[in-house]
Amino acid sequence: MSDLRHSPAHEAEADDELARRARLGDKRAFADLVDRHGPVVHRFAARLVGPDEADDVAQETFVTAWTSLDRYRGASAFRTWLLGIAANHARHRLRWDARHPRGPLPDPDEPATVLGAHDAGPDRRAIGDAFVDALEKALDELPVMQRACWILRDVEGLSYAEVAEVQATTVTAVRGALHRARTALASRLEPWR
Amino acid sequence: MKDEHETVPPSGDELLARAASTLRALTDDGWVRAHPRVLERALRVVRPARSVVGRHAHGTFEVAVPVLVTRIREHLDDIGDVRTLKVTCVVDDDDDLDSVRVEVSVAFGSAIAAVAERVRTEVRHVVAAATGVRLDADQVAVDLMVEDVHRPTS
Missing domain, CATH: 3.30.300.30 (ANL, C-terminal domain)
Incomplete structure (x- = not known):
């Protein structure tokens, strides 16, 4: 028997209720929202900017959420709204890093901005699987847009419309990016078939 | 490199499904480590207000x-x-x-x-x-x- 308390509709209602209370200054409600969505926000950030900067992006995301809750009207799922904020901060950070390289200048022909996402030490070691190494390397080699679309759609289970909202683009563009991401990943993971 | 328990090679779709489920299964060590600081910092920020x-x-x-x-x-x-x-x-x-x-x-x-x-x-x-x-x-x-x-x- 399915548990209605954990259905997507019920989860969304719970989020809206917590957001309503947090908007009115209830810090406990906001802490609950952080608990509920922190893992996905941090995971998404880590895949975009790398583990070293994921903490900062997650922090910036929740600071923005706390100070901007008045702008959340419930038109989209709270998780989608949060991931949109995270994507903005990640894009900003990637642009900044591209303009202010800390090491040798990157080769402009490189496919994507790679900030060591595959060096996720504890997370990856916990699995201890060579497949994870290959997967993370393959993900790092994807352009950021494709990587984000694949993570949001295939890993986190967002709808095409939600991915488009997070990425501030169209559903058509998401479908295209996702198709290219899946093709590239399948090709790079071919040895594991 | 292949999973020794697999008898049939996975299709491209199955491979991608395995990739997605592998990422979902990764532990959230990074978040667990960052969580207290993220929450404390967010709640310390004063909302702009009159x-x-x-x-x-x-x-x-x-x-x-x-x-x-x-x-x-x-x-x-x-x-x-x-x-x-x-x-x-x-x-x-x-x-x-x-x-x-x-x-x-x-x-x-x-x-x-x-x-x-x-x-x-x-x-x-x-x-x-x-x-x-x-x-x-x-x-x-x-x-x-x-x-x-x-x-x-x-």
């Missing part, structure tokens, strides 16, 4: 609007069958509190007039306690929304 002038026997003081809103919300939460949706403090150019608009929802079947009056009384009481300013009844507007299903707030 203040209202409070008055007492020895002079005036300022109360940030979010503080007042939080106080109002806490008191209205104690009223059964009421869910506060929004509290708006209207402040004039001199930072004096001009009026308060409260949007609440009540469960279908509630005594609407009585609830509205209770809300209005509570708001006036909270404002007076927090700022020393006594609002007239017509300075507190209560917008009521009646809902079919009224879920508990906790």
Whole structure:
């Protein structure tokens, strides 16, 4: 028997209720929202900017959420709204890093901005699987847009419309990016078939 | 490199499904480590807001609007069958509190007039306690929304 308390509709209602209370200054409600969505926000950030900067992006995301809750009207799922904020901060950070390289200048022909996402030490070691190494390397080699679309759609289970909202683009563009991401990943993971 | 338990090579779709489920299964060590700092930092950030002038026997003081809103919300939460949706403090150019608009929802079947009056009384009481300013009844507007299903707030 399915548990209605954990259905997507019920989860969304719970989020809206917590957001309503947090908007009115209830810090406990906001802490609950952080608990509920922190893992996905941090995971998404880590895949975009790398583990070293994921903490900062997650922090910036929740600071923005706390100070901007008045702008959340419930038109989209709270998780989608949060991931949109995270994507903005990640894009900003990637642009900044591209303009202010800390090491040798990157080769402009490189496919994507790679900030060591595959060096996720504890997370990856916990699995201890060579497949994870290959997967993370393959993900790092994807352009950021494709990587984000694949993570949001295939890993986190967002709808095409939600991915488009997070990425501030169209559903058509998401479908295209996702198709290219899946093709590239399948090709790079071919040895594991 | 292949999983030794696999007898049939996975298709491209199965491979991608395995990749996605592998990422979902990764532990959230990074988040567990970052969580306390992220929450503490976020809640330390002060929301940009105006203040209202409070008055007492020895002079005036300022109360940030979010503080007042939080106080109002806490008191209205104690009223059964009421869910506060929004509290708006209207402040004039001199930072004096001009009026308060409260949007609440009540469960279908509630005594609407009585609830509205209770809300209005509570708001006036909270404002007076927090700022020393006594609002007239017509300075507190209560917008009521009646809902079919009224879920508990906790």
